[in-house]
Amino acid sequence: MKAVILAAGYGTRMGEKPKGLIKVAGRELIYRTIRNLIKLGITEFIIVTNEKYREFYERFVKENKINAKIIVNQNPERGNGFSLHVAKDYVSGRFVLVMSDHVYEEKFYELAINGEGLIADRNPKYVDVEEATKVKIEGMRVVEIGKKLKEWNAVDTGFFILDDSIFEITTRLVQEKEVVELRDVVKEAKLKVTFVDGLFWMDVDTPEELKKAKKLIVAHSVKGVGDGFISRYLNRKVSTWISSHLVDHVTPNQMTLITFTFGIISALVNFVNIPLAGILYQISSILDGVDGEIARARMQTSKFGGYFDSILDRYVDLSFLLTLAYVSLADPLWWSVATLAIFSSAMVSYSTERFRGAYCADAYKVIPALRKIPGKRDERIFTIMIFTLLGWIKALFILLAIWSTLRVIITIYLVRTTLFHES
Numbered sequence: 001m002k003a004v005i006l007a008a009g010y011g012t013r014m015g016e017k018p019k020g021l022i023k024v025a026g027r028e029l030i031y032r033t034i035r036n037l038i039k040l041g042i043t044e045f046i047i048v049t050n051e052k053y054r055e056f057y058e059r060f061v062k063e064n065k066i067n068a069k070i071i072v073n074q075n076p077e078r079g080n081g082f083s084l085h086v087a088k089d090y091v092s093g094r095f096v097l098v099m100s101d102h103v104y105e106e107k108f109y110e111l112a113i114n115g116e117g118l119i120a121d122r123n124p125k126y127v128d129v130e131e132a133t134k135v136k137i138e139g140m141r142v143v144e145i146g147k148k149l150k151e152w153n154a155v156d157t158g159f160f161i162l163d164d165s166i167f168e169i170t171t172r173l174v175q176e177k178e179v180v181e182l183r184d185v186v187k188e189a190k191l192k193v194t195f196v197d198g199l200f201w202m203d204v205d206t207p208e209e210l211k212k213a214k215k216l217i218v219a220h221s222v223k224g225v226g227d228g229f230i231s232r233y234l235n236r237k238v239s240t241w242i243s244s245h246l247v248d249h250v251t252p253n254q255m256t257l258i259t260f261t262f263g264i265i266s267a268l269v270n271f272v273n274i275p276l277a278g279i280l281y282q283i284s285s286i287l288d289g290v291d292g293e294i295a296r297a298r299m300q301t302s303k304f305g306g307y308f309d310s311i312l313d314r315y316v317d318l319s320f321l322l323t324l325a326y327v328s329l330a331d332p333l334w335w336s337v338a339t340l341a342i343f344s345s346a347m348v349s350y351s352t353e354r355f356r357g358a359y360c361a362d363a364y365k366v367i368p369a370l371r372k373i374p375g376k377r378d379e380r381i382f383t384i385m386i387f388t389l390l391g392w393i394k395a396l397f398i399l400l401a402i403w404s405t406l407r408v409i410i411t412i413y414l415v416r417t418t419l420f421h422e423s
């Protein structure tokens with residue numbers, strides 16, 4: 001299947017810019033759309049632009065090695081329905097039609113691609129409904145469409161699954177009218193509707209919407225699965241705020257190194273001030289979420305990134321507990337407790353990472369019960385901070401030794417019982 005991307009508008013509300021090429025969270029709007037569609041099997045793109053922006057799109061396509069044909073709407077003043085008409089000879093059968101200035105979350109694409117006609121949202125959470133194109137639907141077909149509709153049941157998402165019979169309608173409309181908007185085509189075709197409700201998607205028309213899109217893209221780049229309690233309710237709130245400020249300037253791997261450095265510094269601060277070290281360690285745990293958020297928001301996730309990050313985390317944890325033990329414990333018996341605490345902390349991660357190696361899957365996805373057991377890194381670090389603030393260092397090492405060891409034992413038990421049928 002091919003996809004037609006309409007990009008012939010002048011982007012006047014954005015200060016005359018080819019909107020599709022504006023970077024949001026480090027990636028062009030149109031790059032995001034194309035990458036998501038490629039993942040779902042779209043192999044060829046038809047980008048309709050205007051004469052003024054043609055060379056920008058040509059350069060973009062070449063630089064990113066995208067299999068796309070750039071075609072020019074010589075009369076963009078005739079509306080975006082006319083831009084669709086210009087693509088007439090370049091597609092056949094079923095195709096995707098999408099605007100160059102919309103962003104959608106991954107899940108949206110997965111559902112929309114199997115739909116038919118206009119993809120409409122009955123529960124638009126992120127667009128300004130006043131400004132949005134609304135549709136009135138009867139019997140799963142559009143009967144009215146417009147920005148000023150009084151009675152409506154859903155919002156036009158700017159995403160369509162059409163077939164080439166639509167060009168019979170555009171051909172007629174361009175003969176009859178000077179300006180043909182997409183909504184004219186939708187209405188005339190009485191397009192079928194598929195609902196994809198309540199997911200993140202939005203239209204980027206103004207600089208304010210651009211800012212909003214950036215924030216929302218970062219907010220939707222949280223991994224989620226495998227996050228502990230502290231991560232979910234505290235760390236992510238702060239890390240997404242940091243990510244939205246850094247996403248345009250820092251690469252994921254740079255961020256991994258920054259976080260690592262910060263973590264090692266927190267460990268060294270144990271020599272000077274233990275409660276302060278605990279606080280810095282907790283901050284490093286918040287920062288630890290940033291690299292992944294930036295990577296997903298910038299569409300730069302890599303296997304290496306995750307691998308590298310998880311190794312550096314182990315060194316930070318080791319350094320922190322080791323320096324803490326060094327400055328607080330003298331007795332060999334206490335050192336044995338500390339050694340068990342340090343080793344088991346690493347084993348918690350090892351037990352889930354090793355699962356990935358053995359079963360080629362994410363332990364938290366395969367064994368949901370694992371998510372409920374406390375003791376993930378974010379929870380351990382937060383607890384460590386609290387105990388350092390209270391000055392309960394010995395109690396901390398006893399707790400960590402028991403808690404982490406138990407968690408490893410429970411992990412093994414759950415893997416064994418959940419995947420018992422496997423050899």
Ligand SMILES: Nc1ccn([C@@H]2O[C@H](COP(=O)(O)OP(=O)(O)OP(=O)(O)O)[C@@H](O)[C@H]2O)c(=O)n1
Binds near residue numbers: 013014
């Ligand atoms: N004659 C036109 C007008 C718009 N579009 C495309 O249709 C989408 C939605 O249009 P809109 O948001 O109005 O974009 P612009 O016309 O570029 O913006 P503005 O109204 O601010 O000039 C955009 O991807 C735009 O490039 C198009 O292909 N042809």
Ligand SMILES: O=P([O-])([O-])O[C@@H]1[C@@H](O)[C@H](O)[C@@H](O)[C@H](O)[C@@H]1O
Binds near residue numbers: 080156158182183
């Ligand atoms: O005009 P505008 O508000 O920028 O954007 C409109 C969108 O609301 C709609 O989803 C799309 O199908 C329209 O053709 C047009 O893109």
Ligand SMILES: [Mg+2]
Binds near residue numbers: 101203204205
């Ligand atoms: Mg728009």
